[in-house]
Amino acid sequence: MEASNHQDNASKRERKREQQDDFDLPDDYVPYVPLAKRRADMFSKLSAKKVGYDLGDYGSDQGSPSNRRTKGNESDQDEENEKSLPIIGPRSGISLIEQSVEIRKAQFSAEEQKTDAQKALEEEAKILAAVKERKQLASAEEISKGIVYRDPIKTTWTPPRHIREMSEEATLAVRQKYHIDIEGEEVPSVIKNFRDMKLPRPILDYLKNKGIKIPTPIQMQGLPVAFSGRDMIGIAFTGSGKTLSFTLPLIMRALEEETKMPLAKGEGPIGMIVCPSRELARQTYDGFVGIADLLHKGGYAQVKTLLCMGGINMQDQASVLQGGLHIVVATPGRLQDMLAKKKFNLDLCTYMCMDEADRMLDMGFEEEVRTILSYFKHQRQTILYSATMPKKIQDFARSALVKPCIVNVGRAGAANLDVIQEVEYVKQEAKIVYLLECLQKTPPPVLIFAENKNDVDDIQEYLLLKGVEAVAIHGSKTQEEREYAINAFKSYQKDVLVATDVASKGLDFAEIHHVILFDMPKEIEDYVHRIGRTGRSGKTGVATTFINMNSSEQILLDLKHLLREAKQKVPPVLEALEDPTEKFKDMGVAGGCGYCGGLGHRVTECPKLEQQQKTKTGGMSRPYERAGNEM
Structure with missing residues (x-):
């Protein structure tokens, strides 16, 4: 009886479970298959498919009706399954490790087929791409708002009709005659005299008094x-x-704006010149004042210029700030400080020039320049000038220009051909004594350059003890001492000026016959700027450079190539140096460094690039003081 009841209960539970299962399970229910079984099924299908491909491609019964029927039946049955299967390539039977080895062998074989020149150029391209400036040289507002100027600003100046109608062949002939290379769209024609530039009579008289005829x-x-x-x-x-x-x-633009509508208090400037050093800013300022005074005496409107640099009391120029301001000549640090204090604004400024632009960027003034650009309210005309402008700096500078014209007279970084370059090997301990003998080459005034401040002071003291009238300037001297030295030297009260690179960039010493480089600078660009203080305005000068074992081999190789380019005598000590760039000439590759422009090395051995990388990684501070204490 109990057994019968137990069987009845079991059958009831089974019927109830079947009813529940029938009620709960959906129509598209798929029973669970373990993962291992699914992988095994997938592998078998893939293997069967691969075998089928092999038989279909190479089997003797490929075209028989029975095979076609079989394949057709299998295709019908497995059509849905095959859609979900991955496509099997011809190399599916080769492991990934074996494929990787084959790829590396192919790459190695292609690398072996490249010439040494191709390998070197590819390596240099990688280096230049790695050090290329990514940040645009523009204000933060322009970058953030995506402001892009498409067309240059318009001016009222037009050349005379005979200049406008000059044929392209005639313009090209003039440019070739004077070795003028240009890049850009619709570059204005060359003008060979100042009168055709429509300059006022007082400016023509100013140029004539300066001895500038053409x-x-x-x-x-x-x-x-x-x-x-x-x-x-x-x-x-x-x-x-x-x-x-x-x-x-800039003088002409400021004069035009003042004539149209005189500037009121708090307005201006119309344009500004930014210089890397105080001495260059002072020299540029004096030139503006001289031209403006002659214009005012000739009956034209008064053009006011402000000198804005460290080391001077700005209260002395309060009268200029109180009225309308036309032109500002400044160093980056003090200019940034004056703009931050709202002493003046750039609301009307439409002209900006950076003199010695590449040196300014190399000295670390890039952030100051970006900050200055942020104060502009609208488009401006931007002009960059320098004697040495490596291609890297040119490409970087173009980011701030609108359809720029690149005007190049000679090779960028080439030495002045009016300078006779003499290189002498002098031991370190004998250099200061040998100076007296070098001073006998030419009559005064003579300019002596030294690399560091201590050497400048030692040389001046030694010359004074020997009865030579000498003055000195460097970054640690006060502004009064620096201006006294420059003025005394320019007025011929002193025969010798001893200086660091403070005096090497842009300063105009018209009558200097001899420049002595007490030591070879670390960069060839500095050498070009130093010797360029003589041989100016078509006059001939002499540059004597001391070299010894303390000079790096890379800079001596650069000097060797620079002397050859200028057709100067190369001393035997430089001729004996093994030139690693000769192999590139044999391969037909142009010589020179794409980073600094030096001719005696490639970018892989560039000392300037190496030094800048060390400075960045070492967290070293800039070699000058900020905000108003420029070199």
Whole structure:
């Protein structure tokens, strides 16, 4: 009886479970299959499919009706399954490790087929791409808002009709005659005399009094470009008249604006010049004041200029700030400080020139320049000038320019051909004594450059003890001492000026016959700027350079190539140096470093790049003081 009841209960539970299962399970229910079984099924299907491909491709019964029927039946049955299967390639039977080995062998074989020149150029391209500046040289507001200027600003200046109607062949002939190379769209024509540039009579008289009768090559092309409102990169050797190329256009623009509507208190400037050193800013400022005074005496409106640099009391120029301000000549640190304090604004500023632009960026003034650009309210004409402008700096500078014209007189970084370069091997301990003998080469005034401040002071003290009238300037001297030294030297009260690179960039010493480099600088660009203080405005000068074992081999190789380029005598000590760039010439590859422009090394051995990388990684501070204490 109990057994019968137990069987009845079991059968009831089973029927109840079947009823529940029938009620709960959906129609598309798929029973669970363990993962291992699913993988095994998938592997078997893939293997069968691969075997089928092999038989279909190479089997003897490929085209028989029975095979076709079999394949057709299998295709019908497995159509849905095959859609979900991955496509099997011809190398599915080769492991990934074996495929990786084959790829590496192929790459190695292709690498072996490359020439040494191709390998070297690829390595240099990687280095240049790694150090390329990514950040655009523009204000933060322009970058954030995506402001892009498409067309240059418009000016009212137009060249005379006979210049406008000059044929392209005639313009090209003039450029070739004066070795003027240009890049850009619709570059204005060359103008070979100042009268055709429509300059006022007082400016023509000023140029005549200075002994400037005809424009230099950089002025022939640079002035029409600047007068037309075009952005420009100007490159020319030292002493070629670059200062006048950016001074006259700003004077003319300020004079035009003042004539149309005089500036009221708190307005201005119309334009500004940014210089890397105080001495260069002072020299540029004096040139503006001289031209403005002659214009005012000739009956034209008064053009006011402000000198804005460290080491001077700005209260002395309070009268300039109280009225309308037309032109500002400044160093980056003090200019940034004055703009932050709202002493003046750039609301009306439409002209900006950076003199010695590449040196300014190399000295670390890039962030100051970006900050200054952020104060502009609208588009401006931007002009960059220098004697040495490596391609890296040119490409970087173009990010701030609108359809720029690049005007190049000679090779960027080439030495002035009017300078006779003499290189002498002098032991370190004998250099200061040998100076007296070198001073006998030419009559005074003579300019002596030394690498560090202590050497400058030692040389001045030694010359004074020997009865030589000498003055000295360097970054640690006060502004009064520096200005006294420059003025005494320019006025011929002193025969010798001993200086660091403070005096090497842009300063115009018209009558210097001899420049002595007490030690070879670490960069060839500094050498070009130093010797460029003589041989200016078409005059001939002499540059004597001391070298010894303390000079690096890379800089000596650069010097060797620079002497050859200028057709100067190369001393035996430089001729004996093994030149690693000769192999590139044999391969047909142009020599020179794409980073600094030196001719005696490639970018892989560039000392300037190496030093800058060390500075970045080591967290070293800049070699000068900030905000108003520029070199």
